[in-house]
Amino acid sequence: xxxxxxxxxxxxxxxxxxxxxxxxxxxxxxxxxxxxxxxxxxxxxxxxxxxxxxxxxxxxxxxxxxxxxxxxxxxxxxxxxxxxxxxxxxxxxxxxxxxxxxxxxxxxxxxxxxxxxxxxxxxxxxxxxxxxxxxxxxxxxxxxxxxxxxxxxxxxxxxxxxxxxxxxxxxxxxxxxxxxxxxxxxxxxxxxxxxxxxxxxxxxxxxxxxxxxxxxxxxxxxxxxxxxxxxxxxxxxxxxxxxxxxxxxxxxxxxxxxxxxxxxxxxxxxxxxxxxxxxxxx
Amino acid sequence: xxxxxxxxxxxxxxxxxxxxxxxxxxxxxxxxxxxxxxxxxxxxxxxxxxxxxxxxxxxxxxxxxxxxxxxxxxxxxxxxxxxxxxxxxxxxxxxxxxxxxxxxxxxxxxxxxxxxxxxxxxxxxxxxxxxxxxxxxxxxxxxxxxxxxxxxxxxxxxxxxxxxxxxxxxx
Numbered sequence: 001x002x003x004x005x006x007x008x009x010x011x012x013x014x015x016x017x018x019x020x021x022x023x024x025x026x027x028x029x030x031x032x033x034x035x036x037x038x039x040x041x042x043x044x045x046x047x048x049x050x051x052x053x054x055x056x057x058x059x060x061x062x063x064x065x066x067x068x069x070x071x072x073x074x075x076x077x078x079x080x081x082x083x084x085x086x087x088x089x090x091x092x093x094x095x096x097x098x099x100x101x102x103x104x105x106x107x108x109x110x111x112x113x114x115x116x117x118x119x120x121x122x123x124x125x126x127x128x129x130x131x132x133x134x135x136x137x138x139x140x141x142x143x144x145x146x147x148x149x150x151x152x153x154x155x156x157x158x159x160x161x162x163x164x165x166x167x168x169x170x171x172x173x174x175x176x177x178x179x180x181x182x183x184x185x186x187x188x189x190x191x192x193x194x195x196x197x198x199x200x201x202x203x204x205x206x207x208x209x210x211x212x213x214x215x216x217x218x219x220x221x222x223x224x225x226x227x228x229x230x231x232x233x234x235x236x237x238x239x240x241x242x243x244x245x246x247x248x249x250x251x252x253x254x255x256x257x258x259x260x261x262x263x264x265x266x267x268x269x270x271x272x273x274x275x276x277x278x279x280x281x282x
Numbered sequence: 283x284x285x286x287x288x289x290x291x292x293x294x295x296x297x298x299x300x301x302x303x304x305x306x307x308x309x310x311x312x313x314x315x316x317x318x319x320x321x322x323x324x325x326x327x328x329x330x331x332x333x334x335x336x337x338x339x340x341x342x343x344x345x346x347x348x349x350x351x352x353x354x355x356x357x358x359x360x361x362x363x364x365x366x367x368x369x370x371x372x373x374x375x376x377x378x379x380x381x382x383x384x385x386x387x388x389x390x391x392x393x394x395x396x397x398x399x400x401x402x403x404x405x406x407x408x409x410x411x412x413x414x415x416x417x418x419x420x421x422x423x424x425x426x427x428x429x430x431x432x433x434x435x436x437x438x439x440x441x442x443x444x445x446x447x448x449x450x451x452x453x
Binding site: 003006009010013014017018020021022024032033035036039040042043046047050051053054122123124126127128129130131133158166167168169172173174191192194256 | 296297300305309310337341345351353363399406409
């Protein structure tokens with residue numbers, strides 16, 4: 001093909017890609033593309049293989065090193081399991097009592113979600129397009145499914161293909177989470193600050209008292225994350241503009257130390273609710 | 283044969299990227315192995331092939347990032363085509379020339395990504411200039427190393443073929 005034709009082909013290819021990008025940019029990352037799913041299918045197994053190699057090595061090394069102390073650890077873990085079983089019994093008593101009280105005042109409690117442990121097979125939390133790839137096993141994940149760690153909120157699934165899922169971290173500049181200050185119950189929107197694992201809490205009015213050390217949890221108002229998951233802690237409060245504070249948060253999760261996360265298996269937001277949300281997709 | 287070599291190069295790039303990300307924190311900030319493959323392929327001078335390879339490898343890279351799908355596809359298409367056109371006009375055979383071209387391509391790619399981010403992302407920010415320079419330098423050095431190694435391997439294979447041919451003639 002001569003250079004002129006190649007030039008035209010280049011223009012066509014670039015315009016096509018630009019249109020594709022603009023269409024995606026207009027959406028709120030609530031759906032994934034076919035190409036993205038194919039890419040996940042191709043790269044997912046490679047990422048999983050690469051991720052399992054150091055795990056295998058370190059597992060074998062750890063096994064050799066700890067051979068003597070495994071028996072003692074086993075005994076300690078058994079005791080811990082017994083303690084936890086007792087605690088669970090007490091907590092289920094409290095849960096029952098809460099339900100009884102709730103039904104007495106006719107309060108419809110939100111359905112509690114189940115959690116499922118999944119493996120991280122690729123993590124990039126340092127570049128400006130932060131990514132986490134997960135291996136979810138036999139049961140595939142769905143787009144917008146919340147991803148948690150024991151310390152707090154990690155993000156949500158933005159693309160899913162078979163047993164592989166791509167997660168948007170809450171520290172991503174394009175991510176936003178409906179959140180509230182636990183002490184004052186004032187709601188706002190948490191976004192990634194783009195610097196390390198920093199977060200900012202927007203739209204909290206100047207009249208609200210905010211102090212460093214205040215805890216921020218999900219508010220359950222965005223149709224994606226249920227209420228009460230720890231998001232971060234306030235580390236700095238400044239007067240942002242005429243109306244709102246500029247609040248900086250430290251994320252509850254140490255993204256550099258994640259090796260396993262949990263998918264929250266809560267029911268998706270009702271179709272009617274998504275239809276009323278701008279940019280929402282059923 | 284050329285397609286097979288390219289596939290092998292892409293597979294190696296994927297493995298190096300995944301392993302690097304697994305072991306070194308901030309690997310993707312400092313190196314873009316996919317870009318090195320695109321530029322080294324484009325140095326062959328075939329602009330159509332360079333453009334398409336840039337597009338496909340860019341999309342592969344997009345799978346491992348979290349922006350709008352196609353950011354790297356767009357940037358690598360331009361970088362591939364531009365490098366091939368450059369290679370048609372200049373004879374780039376010295377390793378230092380390859381270092382310069384790969385480093386320059388890395389800067390161009392990151393500039394395109396920044397422009398796209400400002401056009402498309404809701405909350406864009408300029409990347410750290412230090413990391414831009416580090417990435418350009420690292421890509422340049424790795425690209426040069428890959429170029430030198432492939433040239434040595436090629437000349438070694440050529441020498442072996444010649445000696446085999448001369449032995450056949452003597453027999």
